[in-house]
Amino acid sequence: MDGVITAWNTFLQLIHQFRLTDALDIGLVSFIIFNGIKLVRETRAGQLVKGIIILLVVWWLSYLLRLTMMETILAYFFQFSLIVLMIVFQPEIRRALEQLGRSGIGKKDWFTGDSDEALRRARRAINAVVDAAGQMSKQKTGALIVFERETKLGDIIDTGTVINAIPSSPIICNIFFNKAPLHDGAMILREGMVYAAGCILPLTKSDRVAIELGTRHRAAIGMSENSDAVVIVVSEETGQISVVVNGVITRNYTRETLRSALESYLLSSKSEQGWIPSIKRGKKS
Secondary structure, three states, X not given: OHHHHHHHHHHHHHHHHOOHHHHHHHHHHHHHHHHHHHHHHOOOHHHHHHHHHHHHHHHHHHHXXXXXXXXXXXXXXXXXXXXXXXXXXXXXXXXXXXXXXXXXXXXXXXXXXXXXXXXXXXXXXXXXXXXXXXXXXXXXXXXXXXXXXXXXXXXXHOOOEEEEEOOOHHHHHHHOOOOOOOOOOEEEEEOOEEEEEEEOOOOOOOOOOOOOOOHHHHHHHHXXXXXXXXXXXXXXXXXOEEEEEOOEEEOOXXXXXXXXXXXXXXXXXXXXXXXXXXXXXXXXX
């Protein structure tokens, strides 16, 4: 009974000493831990974390059993564990930092042109892509089209050819014509213009991608995992139109549903002015 009373008095003392800053501190740490666990579970890092936990258990057992050589090796390993973790988890750390940079903190309209002109160019690009995707879907012409948003894709553009052309259905269809020099790559649209074509996208490393999806779809998923871009894929085998955002692919789009999706992703939901990003996750197919 005395132990219970002592514990209760200690609890009351801690409550009296608890400050608002303590609550903020706990909340921030909890948020970081929660998102860290979520990031690990959604990537291959989960298996690596399991391996590190096993090494920690072996280190602890080596200490208990006085396995001097094993304990020394693992002690040296964990001395440099921070550097090792940064190297091993480099893709996951980069993804987390990019997601933080794309958060609502300090977000602004990155399109510096006139609002009406921005809206006109955005709608023109959406209409051109929708018309071209519909036509290529009927003809079963493969296509990979990327709408750049806040994350700048300069490193991806450098792998292709800069065009900087006004978007239209004939131009897009001609670029992806299977005899055209730039058809085997991705097209990048920047601020309402067909900015580059023949670009090479990073493939996803996820092992949860449907087996029937080919290289184009895997490149689209990989691009959306590494940026906030909206990616449209037209399948060469089936003519099926897909949209990929934030690593999530949605399929079986028609002209009408594709137009609605692109307007939702690329136009501001409030003022519909400029290329104001609004990230929305689709549903898995």
